[in-house]
Amino acid sequence: xxxxxxxxxxxxxxxxxxxxxxxxxxxxxxxxxxxxxxxxxxxxxxxxxxxxxxxxxxxxxxxxxxxxxxxxxxxxxxxxxxxxxxxxxxxxxxxxxxxxxxxxxxxxxxxxxxxxxxxxxxxxxxxxxxxxxxxxxxxxxxxxxxxxxxxxxxxxxxxxxxxxxxxxxxxxxxxxxxxxxxxxxxx
Numbered sequence: 053x054x055x056x057x058x059x060x061x062x063x064x065x066x067x068x069x070x071x072x073x074x075x076x077x078x079x080x081x082x083x084x085x086x087x088x089x090x091x092x093x094x095x096x097x098x099x100x101x102x103x104x105x106x107x108x109x110x111x112x113x114x115x116x117x118x119x120x121x122x123x124x125x126x127x128x129x130x131x132x133x134x135x136x137x138x139x140x141x142x143x144x145x146x147x148x149x150x151x152x153x154x155x156x157x158x159x160x161x162x163x164x165x166x167x168x169x170x171x172x173x174x175x176x177x178x179x180x181x182x183x184x185x186x187x188x189x190x191x192x193x194x195x196x197x198x199x200x201x202x203x204x205x206x207x208x209x210x211x212x213x214x215x216x217x218x219x220x221x222x223x224x225x226x227x228x229x230x231x232x233x234x235x236x237x238x239x
Contacts, residue, residue: 057197059190059210061217067186068221075179075225079232082168082175087114087157092122097136099129109133110153120155127151160236169233176229183221190214 080090089112096103106112110124110133124130134146134153143164147154160168194202194210202210 057200057202057206057210059193059197059213061213064186064190064214065217065221068183068217071179071182071186072221072224072228074182075175075228078175078178079172079228082172082232082236087116087118087120087155089114089120091142092120092137095136095140095142097129097133099126099132106133106136110151118157120157122153122155124151124153165236168236172229172232172236176225179225180222183218183225187214187218190217 077090077093080088081094082091089107092106092112095106097106097109098104099109106122109126109129110122113121113123115121122133124133130148130151130153134148137144137146137153137155144155144157147156191211191214194207194214197210198204198207
């Protein structure tokens with residue numbers, strides 16, 4: 053058994069990369085004072101009886117740095133899109149112009165910037181927890197192989213490999229968080 057054990061480090065790395073990719077999507081949805089179409093991605097509109105992403109009920113554009121517009125394709129959904137934006141907690145007041153919803157992005161005040169950095173920190177901590185859980189899964193596989201006859205040297209090798217992979221991914225999470233927090237605090 054000991055010569056046959058091969059930990060699937062590619063799968064582990066892919067799953068850890070997925071946690072970081074998810075973190076980047078969550079951070080992109082945070083408003084930093086600049087207009088971005090991605091800030092609307094988490095918002096779902098009740099369209100035709102099911103929750104639908106905003107980009108599937110209209111065209112999202114960023115015509116200028118402090119403005120996002122949504123050209124809603126179905127006039128009947130304009131009110132629902134507006135309500136979804138108001139209820140989303142983004143702190144943006146939509147303005148209607150026919151089937152076009154304009155979202156002026158106000159300047160962030162210092163207090164709101166600090167709140168957003170805390171939210172970003174929570175997102176990063178969730179990513180770290182996911183990565184640590186994946187580390188635990190890898191370590192459990194190694195322990196199981198040890199019980200089935202894996203040599204102690206091989207066990208140490210695989211544990212070191214998993215730990216180095218975990219450390220590298222957590223460092224990447226921390227760097228991503230630092231960049232986002234600097235972006236949020238930039239006036």
